[in-house]
Amino acid sequence: AHLDAIGRLNTALNAYITVLPEQDVLASADAADARYAAGTAGLMDGLPIGVKDLFCTKGVRTTAASKMLENFVPPYESTVTANLLNAGAVFLGKTNLDEFAMGSANMSSAFGPTTNPWTRKGDESTALVPGGSSGGSSAAVAAGLALAATGTDTGGSIRQPAAYCGIVGLKPTYGRCSRWGTIAFASSLDQAGPMTRSVADAGLMLEAMAGFDAKDSTSSNRPVPEFHKAVGKSVKGLRVGIPTEYRAPGLPADVVAMWEQGIAWLKAAGCEVVDVSLPHTRHGLTTYYIIAPAECSSNLARYDGIRFGLRKDAPTLDGVYEATRASGFGQEVRNRILMGTYVLSAGYYDAYYLKAQKVRTLIKRDFEQAFENVDVLLTPTAPSAAFAQGENMDDPVQMYLNDIFTVPASMAGVPALSVPVGLNGVGLPLGLQVIGKHFDEETVLSIGGALE
């Protein structure tokens, strides 16, 4: 059924960059059937999923939606996808994304944009963005081209596209899922997570993805709880914080209304809702857009035309570097590398990068202090519903503003879930974000279940 849906809809949506050959998909499904019959089924046995094209998959082209890796076929499997295969999941293909996961609209892919399956009521001909960077995954799950998909989130790339496409997206605690074999963007922020139709599915899939990995030095050795059991648990008596700083002036009325609705639902479920303060919130976005590009400029230095990926020949070594990088990277990736090398350069390191690291610590402390009094925080996931393709394209700052509610949890490394909670006046989905304490995905999932 999912392969049929891909056949019918992928040309229009462009959710997949690579679809696996039908006989391979059916063979994995048959193998899952056999395990089921033998009573040895894994946690995700036979479940057909999409894989963001940022996870290296052995023998399957992995592009990061970049010309730089257009023909890269990894000889190894990322830990997260290996864990999913071990749990019995069936891979359908590799989903589209912003180039190297840099973006909020899926407009920067070298393989063309992904289109959101949702449209505005009364304006069905305007194509909307699915959000980004995991926009191929969110569109695929929303339109039935996969039962679930993997995403990665550096500053919102699981949560914001989940909100824009009306699905569930969970960014786990930093260190919960191994980063090994996932193409790096900003290593101190990157985290893999599930994108699903329900909160229970997100718990189940995280359980399969997570776990200690000796190959990632930042991977946590905490045991992986039975996350799916957290969904449906009573949330009575839990304390929910509403960060006052997130009540940004200019926040659209439909987003505010949805937030109030979520608060009312949680109160009705027996939660105690209180205001909290995260005073450094207003520095979140600027700090993120220093640290993430700095780390990206360092991580992307490896694409030099020599070691792997695209190579453009030139008479000198510097010439090879220049020609390769000029033709391999798109505009947004180049912008980020330039910003990153600038803030790391000798004269500016202290003024920008070092200062941003200090502010990051303050943001982290904000969360620690808030979590002394509450179990979770509730905020909107994004400041708007999905916008039109082409909108916000001439103004990077406007595009970066989309991440205003998602970057703080990334900077602090805490888990955060986006749950679809309803439609706005023109019929587009809106999401609410539940942020939790370090390694407390279980409470986040319980609250998410109560909002569903």
Ligand code: GLN
């Ligand atoms: N939109 C943010 C950015 O462009 C976040 C991307 C992400 O989480 N990978 O950096």
